[in-house]
Amino acid sequence: MTDRLLEVKNIKKYFPLKRGFLKAGKGHIRAVDGVSFFIKGGDSFGLVGESGSGKTTVARAILRLIEPTEGEILWDGKDICKFPESEMKEIRRDMQMIFQDPHSSLNPRKTVFKGIAEPLVIHQNTRGRELRERVKELLEIVGLKQEHMFRYPHELSGGQKQRVGIARALSLNPRLLILDEPTSALDVSVQAQMLNFLESLQKRMNLTYLFISHNLAVIRYTCATVAVMYLGKIIETGGTECLFSSPKHPYTKALVSAIPLPQAEQPERMIFLEGDIPSATHIPSGCRFHTRCPEKIGTICEEVEPHTQYFSDGTQVNCHLYSDAGITH
Amino acid sequence: MNQVALVWAKWREERESQIRSFKLIVYTLTRSPLSVIGFFLVAVFLIIALIGPMIILYPGDIKGAIHMDQKLRPPSSAHPFGTDEVGRDIYSRVIIGTRLSLQIGLIIIFVAMGIGIPLGIIAGYVGGWLNEIIMRVTDVFLSIPGLLLALAIVGALGPGIKNAMLALSIVWWPGYVRLVQGKTLSLKEESFVEAAKSIGASKLRIIFSHILPNCTSPIIVKASMDMGMAILFAANLGFIGVGAQPPEPEWGAMISTGRNYLPDHWWMATFPGLAILITVLGFNLLGDGLRDVLDPQSRG
Amino acid sequence: MEHLLEIKDLRIAFDAFEGISHVLDGIHLTLGRGDTLGLVGETGCGKSITAKAILRLLPVPPARIVSGEILFQNEDLLKVSEGEIQNIRGRQIAMVFQDPMTFLNPVFTIEEQLVDVILTHKIGGRRLDRKRAIERAIELLREVKIPEPEWRIKSYPHEFSGGMRQRVLIAMALSGSPQILIADEPTTALDVTIQAQILILIHDLVERHNLSVLLISHDLGVVAKVCKRIAVMYAGSIVESCSTAQLFKRPLHPYTQGLLNSILTFSKRVEEAQGIKGVIPDLIEPPPGCRFHPRCLEVMKVCEEEKPPFLEMEEGHWVSCHLYKSPLLPPFVKGGWGD
Numbered sequence: 001m002t003d004r005l006l007e008v009k010n011i012k013k014y015f016p017l018k019r020g021f022l023k024a025g026k027g028h029i030r031a032v033d034g035v036s037f038f039i040k041g042g043d044s045f046g047l048v049g050e051s052g053s054g055k056t057t058v059a060r061a062i063l064r065l066i067e068p069t070e071g072e073i074l075w076d077g078k079d080i081c082k083f084p085e086s087e088m089k090e091i092r093r094d095m096q097m098i099f100q101d102p103h104s105s106l107n108p109r110k111t112v113f114k115g116i117a118e119p120l121v122i123h124q125n126t127r128g129r130e131l132r133e134r135v136k137e138l139l140e141i142v143g144l145k146q147e148h149m150f151r152y153p154h155e156l157s158g159g160q161k162q163r164v165g166i167a168r169a170l171s172l173n174p175r176l177l178i179l180d181e182p183t184s185a186l187d188v189s190v191q192a193q194m195l196n197f198l199e200s201l202q203k204r205m206n207l208t209y210l211f212i213s214h215n216l217a218v219i220r221y222t223c224a225t226v227a228v229m230y231l232g233k234i235i236e237t238g239g240t241e242c243l244f245s246s247p248k249h250p251y252t253k254a255l256v257s258a259i260p261l262p263q264a265e266q267p268e269r270m271i272f273l274e275g276d277i278p279s280a281t282h283i284p285s286g287c288r289f290h291t292r293c294p295e296k297i298g299t300i301c302e303e304v305e306p307h308t309q310y311f312s313d314g315t316q317v318n319c320h321l322y323s324d325a326g327i328t329h
Numbered sequence: 330m331n332q333v334a335l336v337w338a339k340w341r342e343e344r345e346s347q348i349r350s351f352k353l354i355v356y357t358l359t360r361s362p363l364s365v366i367g368f369f370l371v372a373v374f375l376i377i378a379l380i381g382p383m384i385i386l387y388p389g390d391i392k393g394a395i396h397m398d399q400k401l402r403p404p405s406s407a408h409p410f411g412t413d414e415v416g417r418d419i420y421s422r423v424i425i426g427t428r429l430s431l432q433i434g435l436i437i438i439f440v441a442m443g444i445g446i447p448l449g450i451i452a453g454y455v456g457g458w459l460n461e462i463i464m465r466v467t468d469v470f471l472s473i474p475g476l477l478l479a480l481a482i483v484g485a486l487g488p489g490i491k492n493a494m495l496a497l498s499i500v501w502w503p504g505y506v507r508l509v510q511g512k513t514l515s516l517k518e519e520s521f522v523e524a525a526k527s528i529g530a531s532k533l534r535i536i537f538s539h540i541l542p543n544c545t546s547p548i549i550v551k552a553s554m555d556m557g558m559a560i561l562f563a564a565n566l567g568f569i570g571v572g573a574q575p576p577e578p579e580w581g582a583m584i585s586t587g588r589n590y591l592p593d594h595w596w597m598a599t600f601p602g603l604a605i606l607i608t609v610l611g612f613n614l615l616g617d618g619l620r621d622v623l624d625p626q627s628r629g
Numbered sequence: 630m631e632h633l634l635e636i637k638d639l640r641i642a643f644d645a646f647e648g649i650s651h652v653l654d655g656i657h658l659t660l661g662r663g664d665t666l667g668l669v670g671e672t673g674c675g676k677s678i679t680a681k682a683i684l685r686l687l688p689v690p691p692a693r694i695v696s697g698e699i700l701f702q703n704e705d706l707l708k709v710s711e712g713e714i715q716n717i718r719g720r721q722i723a724m725v726f727q728d729p730m731t732f733l734n735p736v737f738t739i740e741e742q743l744v745d746v747i748l749t750h751k752i753g754g755r756r757l758d759r760k761r762a763i764e765r766a767i768e769l770l771r772e773v774k775i776p777e778p779e780w781r782i783k784s785y786p787h788e789f790s791g792g793m794r795q796r797v798l799i800a801m802a803l804s805g806s807p808q809i810l811i812a813d814e815p816t817t818a819l820d821v822t823i824q825a826q827i828l829i830l831i832h833d834l835v836e837r838h839n840l841s842v843l844l845i846s847h848d849l850g851v852v853a854k855v856c857k858r859i860a861v862m863y864a865g866s867i868v869e870s871c872s873t874a875q876l877f878k879r880p881l882h883p884y885t886q887g888l889l890n891s892i893l894t895f896s897k898r899v900e901e902a903q904g905i906k907g908v909i910p911d912l913i914e915p916p917p918g919c920r921f922h923p924r925c926l927e928v929m930k931v932c933e934e935e936k937p938p939f940l941e942m943e944e945g946h947w948v949s950c951h952l953y954k955s956p957l958l959p960p961f962v963k964g965g966w967g968d
Contacts, residue, residue, distance in 0.1 A: 050820035050823075051791075063527055089529045092529040099523070101520055104521060105523075105524050106524075107521040108521075108543065109542040110542075111343075118525070118528060118538075150345055152347075155349075157908060157909075168524070188849075188892060189887060190904065214820065258821045258822045258825040272825060272829065273822050277790070352646075353646050
């Protein structure tokens, strides 16, 4: 038995590029290119990255909404990658996802009641009064009123829709919640409420969170550990406080300094990255960040992929700047 | 009594949002005068089809009767639309023809939907080679002009209203396959379908509970416009002589006979013709209006 | 001081199925030459509607201008002819929108689309010929820092990343040498590191061309980067308008204070972000008096009855709140970032 509720080992997801008349594969989109991390029961783990980083793909791979090309996903120590769909159905009760866009993650033709009830109907065949009671309970947990029960999604606000999604995810008493940008689509004043709610929910229901976001401030607020992804790989992992107050990887530094903050908060020098995020079909050789890195050392960055360096404060970095500083594994 | 009130209240509560949506649809529809006209025309059509037998003047004239002494009389108070070449009252026949047209239209559309919708969903959702096969077969059917195809089929099966309906159903189902397959393809990518998978929904459940209900809007729009066109096509076949056969009071067949008596006895062809015009126009206008309300992106 | 653009008491309503939605309830806004004004507010506050109203891009009906004026160079834009407003659109006042993909035609190259726009402008009274128009297009792309513009101009929109497309849109907006640039959530759809680039670009352009910018966003941080002044909108009214420094140091209106409180920043370790209780009001039956009163922590009796006037409390700092009756003597000031 391990206290690692979820462990991801060297997960890869390649999407084949179809070109040509006969649709022969010509190259791949390497969306996730070897990602490993673990989450202990009860923890909040953050996964940060911009578009093309692969963070959403990782989440979907964990739930096997898409099939990983390679790698292992250990749930309670067992590799679920090879489970047949029938066994996956059982696992699905334990891990649920809160989707990014509340406006499209609810079936527009299903009332709030039907949307929340569906998992219960599928797995437990709950019906009638018992079903109604359970849905009422869930509505209360997420802070929605009874009068919302028979409304359609388009009659609810963004925050309310998000809560319906959460109620649906909670209906089967999961152990892990994967939250994919749960507050990006919400207004600022609602975001804070939602995050506070998610935090209290976690304590109340003893949940483990995998929090995915591009918003560092949100992650800092909610997660104890965070991993930063760039173009399909994790480039830095560590305790949130450590990582944000003294980031090691140049990309993390740029990310931290790029967030537009009100006056008093802005760090002295904003680091600007030139150019755009490279396409996932043409991943740069060596360290994939070298094309934009302001602290590039030289040819080593262009040719050799950096190994993971482990530090005493618990951080891990993949960067040639630290080849001698940390301990290579 | 109290039990009934409770049940009614519960029903009202559960359907509150649907009632509101319905009211919104009606409101938007009434914004457009053409849609209102279309609705009105279709309503008249349906009412006449329903109460037909009650408002006709000469029930016997519908099919068999022959009154040679009254043949080819122009419109008068006794015969508002005049009489035909064997003395039958055209008004009564046109009215009953409404009922016939409604039956024809409904059967064609429902059979077409019954075949087309399941095929479309399967093609869209399952994808792969199944999709290819279904869509290519659909393409073949769609590449042949509808009326010609129907003619060919009826030619092979023999004339008659049943064969005409069968032929037209075969002409009509590919349109639904295309429509539903396209909608399914786009729905498949939506977050809520992914969410359904993540809560453990089976493929069947996703198809019936998530995808199909979201297809109904474009289907309703298409069906309402198709009704008019199906009736028109059936009349075409009747006119050519391979659809409904005399003495059926089918509008197309009536025009076919009436054509020979133009222009002196214009009323024989004109009134059935007007009936077709008004019916098809009504369904088209209504369909247009419904599309603007239910499915605005499919415009153009 | 003469203002380049002045919106006076603008009221706009939308006729909807459920009733009349009073989306704008008396907006006052001024923009001078070289000014950078940020219009900040959450969903449904009416900021986008205000921007579109300036260029008369609102569908009328269902929108209805109830009253008010939009003065640009002493002419009321709401009353000029269709031809005149067409002349102003894209030329003297240009607009950049949120989602760069839907605003570029996917079947034409960047060159074709840029040249198309340039050819409609008259420079020095005459239209450019095609060759010069292409040169100007390349020049514009260089100005918005697109690398190697001479051959990138031949690409199609889908070959550009989100950040680059947004730059192209900005280039298009600049092609008519406008006096005012209205940017409606220009960076919302972009990644954080790209967002930073675009904001710096806008900042540079303002300095180089003495451009006036109206930047609309829901993100106070974004607006603070570029704008010297900020106007905060809530439910169809401007509740506070002041310099950026004043806003963060001494926010007066309770809504502004609530917004600042809700922002998660690195300094929020111990205290929790508060959020603002309640929900955005229904604009068909808005709350009487001050529209914010149901959610206001400092609500008083008068707030339910009368809408507070828009008064100048200190130099350049306007607020619409019953808490502040006489200038320079606010009863108290909460929050702020200077403490």
